[in-house]
Amino acid sequence: MSNIIEIQGLNYTYLPGSPYEHRALRDISLSLGRGEFLGVFGPNSSGKSTLAKHLNGLVYPTSGTVRVCGIDTSVKEQRTGLWKKVGLVFQYPEQQIFEASVYDEVSYGPRNLGLDESEIRDRVHDALEKVGLAPDPTSLLSPINLSGGIRRRVAIAGILALHPEIMVLDEPMAGLDPRGRRLVLDIINRRRENRNETTVMISHNLKEILALADKIAILDRGALVFFGGVGELQADSKLLARFRFELPDYLQVVQALADRGIKVDTGIKDMNEAGSELIRVLSERRQPQTPSP
Numbered sequence: 665m666s667n668i669i670e671i672q673g674l675n676y677t678y679l680p681g682s683p684y685e686h687r688a689l690r691d692i693s694l695s696l697g698r699g700e701f702l703g704v705f706g707p708n709s710s711g712k713s714t715l716a717k718h719l720n721g722l723v724y725p726t727s728g729t730v731r732v733c734g735i736d737t738s739v740k741e742q743r744t745g746l747w748k749k750v751g752l753v754f755q756y757p758e759q760q761i762f763e764a765s766v767y768d769e770v771s772y773g774p775r776n777l778g779l780d781e782s783e784i785r786d787r788v789h790d791a792l793e794k795v796g797l798a799p800d801p802t803s804l805l806s807p808i809n810l811s812g813g814i815r816r817r818v819a820i821a822g823i824l825a826l827h828p829e830i831m832v833l834d835e836p837m838a839g840l841d842p843r844g845r846r847l848v849l850d851i852i853n854r855r856r857e858n859r860n861e862t863t864v865m866i867s868h869n870l871k872e873i874l875a876l877a878d879k880i881a882i883l884d885r886g887a888l889v890f891f892g893g894v895g896e897l898q899a900d901s902k903l904l905a906r907f908r909f910e911l912p913d914y915l916q917v918v919q920a921l922a923d924r925g926i927k928v929d930t931g932i933k934d935m936n937e938a939g940s941e942l943i944r945v946l947s948e949r950r951q952p953q954t955p956s957p
């Protein structure tokens with residue numbers, strides 16, 4: 665099956681020809697299959713949010729191609745409908761929230777999809793519950809009076825209510841308390857279980873991404889310096905050192921064994937998986953060697 669995201673030679677320049685011209689993305693190529701989870705990591709100003717905005721057609725390539733859900737975002741007539749398939753949760757919720765009440769805010773997307781009132785109400789309630797906000801009486805509140813963390817959860821609910829094929833979350837954990845982070849993780853994990861739902865998450869925190877992603881993209885000053893699987897990245901000690909990233913202890917053990925030529929799966933995602941893998945390796949090595957004839 666063809667990829668749900670296909671980016672080829674993407675370049676993007678802000679304000680071309682003006683004194684503020686800035687080349688934000690340089691020759692980016694990557695692809696993602698339906699149901700996969702892509703983590704995007706990079707330092708400040710590396711182009712992460714600019715890449716996110718390309719995925720729902722909010723901006724489109726200066727050169728190169730971005731094809732999402734089969735839609736070429738350079739073609740105006742096609743990209744205008746992309747918001748129905750790709751939901752982007754902005755880095756700063758204040759850029760996303762405009763309506764007078766939480767209910768109006770979360771129902772904005774479903775209403776624009778032309779759904780009937782009862783379907784809209786069900787979707788709003790379901791989305792608010794998923795972000796841990798009781799539909800009543802939260803729905804009547806004005807988003808402007810809510811804390812930053814709650815506003816972010818409202819923004820996430822607004823995108824969830826669209827039932828998007830691809831959900832793009834730009835730094836979703838920023839400003840959330842532990843409960844908010846857990847709720848967002850639950851949402852992400854539910855999407856990962858459903859192989860029809862594709863998720864892209866942008867984060868400053870590589871550790872957070874390593875634990876979730878199938879594929880990882882690392883941007884640096886607008887260029888893609890890594891794109892591949894978690895195992896490949898974990899094995900690339902030079903790149904990890906460049907970003908001053910230290911693997912969790914259990915991964916360092918696994919990696920040290922692999923570096924010594926021991927056959928061990930380096931695509932480990934958490935401590936439990938590392939434990940099982942180490943037990944497997946140890947029991948394999950304990951098997952008596954069959955004497956050669």
Ligand SMILES: Nc1ncnc2c1ncn2[C@@H]1O[C@H](COP(=O)(O)OP(=O)(O)OP(=O)(O)O)[C@@H](O)[C@H]1O
Nearest residue numbers: 678679686688706707708709710711712713714715
């Ligand atoms: N509207 C704009 N006009 C001009 N330049 C912009 C605009 N938006 C972003 N830029 C510049 O493009 C570059 C990439 O910005 P972008 O917001 O995509 O980076 P980022 O990796 O998301 O950064 P952060 O980690 O701070 O969120 C930065 O140098 C930024 O200053």
Ligand SMILES: [Mg+2]
Nearest residue numbers: 712713714755
């Ligand atoms: Mg950003």
